[in-house]
Amino acid sequence: MRRWSGHAGFVAAGAGLLVVAPMLLSDFRLGLLAKYLCFAIAAVGIDLAWGFGGMLTLGQGVFFGLGGYAMGMWLKLQDAGPGGLPDFMSYSGLEEVPWFWRPFSSGWVALSAAIVLPVALAVGLGFLIFRQRVRGASFAILTQALAAAFVILLVGQQRYTAGTNGLTNMKQLFGYDLDDPTNQRSLYVVVAVALGVVYLVARQLVKSRYGRLLVAVRDGEDRVRFLGYNPTKVKTLAFAVSAGMAGLAGALFVPVVGIMSPALLGVVPSLELLIGVAVGGRATLVGAVLGTILVNYAKTGLSEQFASGWLYLQGALFIAVVAFAPRGLAGLADLARRRRPSRAERPVVDLAQEPVTGPALEPAK
């Protein structure tokens, strides 16, 4: 019964996104929705790593950015034509395309790089960190430092990356004009389908034996190790998959929104990606998607009207949700339905997350 209700929900959501939304929404609003869906793709990845794997990754913007820049570099090279130089390079006095830009003149190389590069970085970094059992907050800090360093690097290497401005003014994708509203509508469909695929992949992972192992590692890494599994591999895989999803999201974001710049992928945007997951309910994939769409919708609506109000609200939302409703909307929905949360969703009891301090004891009264 539940099995079928799950399928029905997926089909209904798919129909809503693919049929109803394009009929009801104007070109502009549909473009915004496409942008939210890109963030939702990244959010599904974050949910895998954070919600199910307990790895709080604050550097997801880096993977998003790698995907985005891979896509953007290809589009810029296409616009420049064979042998041509992207506009910002000629402004900054470069004579020819730098060597690391050259492979991106091929679309297929660029598209695969958008996923392969983030995955490779996540595997390298994740393996080195997890291997040494550096976890919990220390892992979060390292990923945050990665985001900070990446932005400084992008801004500093202005000649090669267009600096703060980022890559803008992309004109065509596979020969299709990106300014044409019809093409933007087709792009929306591509993004929505990609989200569906990413969701199904994540769902399959979570439901598999591997998914249970991941949750087990989150709740008691040492116990899993004593049972003979290798938590390093389990965590690295989840981190890599989440990085790949962020890369895909970044690559789709570029043609939809038409820009990729350091402001979209630093410390703050990386944290913003987490809000949606926290609001929707971590360790529920549907929650991550819905939460992200909702939060971004609210952000657009509120920051259009009062810019400073949104920042207060965003801060307050974060505080309220994480401190007082750690299971987010999914938790509220369960309260209403009186459903017991599944094993994966249940609030985490950190058995071994913080080796030095251990779970805090109530102060002696």
Added chain:
Amino acid sequence: MDIYVSQLFTGLSVGSILLLIALGLTFTFGQMGVINLAHGEFIMAGAYTAYVLGDHLTTQVSILVALPVAFVIAGAIGLVLERLLIRRLYSRPLDTLLVTWGVSLVLQQAARDIFGAPNVSVTSPSWLDGGLTVGSVTFPYSRLFILGLVVVAVGGIAFYQGRMSQGRRMRAVMQNRELAACSGIVTGRVDQLTFFIGSGLAGAAGVALTLLGPIGPSLGTAYVVDAFLVVVAGGVGQIRGAVIAAFALGILNAFVEYWTQASLAKVVVLVGVVAFLQVRPQGLVSLRTRTLA
């Protein structure tokens, strides 16, 4: 040769500020397992304290007054935060990180609304103008002042932790909370005091930063990420580790900036820290415990 001396000095200067910020973080992290992303906003609060006092006092003394006042103000904000929010989350360390980020957003926006979004500068006293010239290298007095301030602060904390009963309780709670509680230490009160001192040090760091350049609502964000790296590399909750790691990262940063480009320095520092963790995953100095690492 001279250029090496002056880069070394720059590194020490950067490292000293990082240290002042990292001390508070390392204590709250070590003792309560709390990652406080709002720590950067305590720096900002300290800096704006100096700015407000600079309007009301003569420039010559305002910084000397601002240091203790900023310590108390930032400490008080920290204490309120601990009482209202963080205390409830001690069993969920990763969640405190997110909650304090929310707090940091609110505080930054509040600063923007009160003091305005553009950066402001604080006039430094004339006795900090100029510098000490040795050979052909000049050491600015303002940076020497900050170095001196950090030496005093670290010395004070070391004395507090080593010789005073309150400070020893702090160490006891950090090393083993349950045992400390069993021996009659009111750990909750020690937590409050630790939070006050840690936040206060960040406030003092904020005052020091006004000597180096203009300040703004997002002043703390840039420093706090680096200060966290110091905590991870130095070992959690350890003064000695924090001192060595802060200066090492500061000097590494200064020399990489000199040898290559400023934008590469942060990447090199991060790679250095990850490489260092391969050798010492618990950081430079760590408590010897039988807990599973």
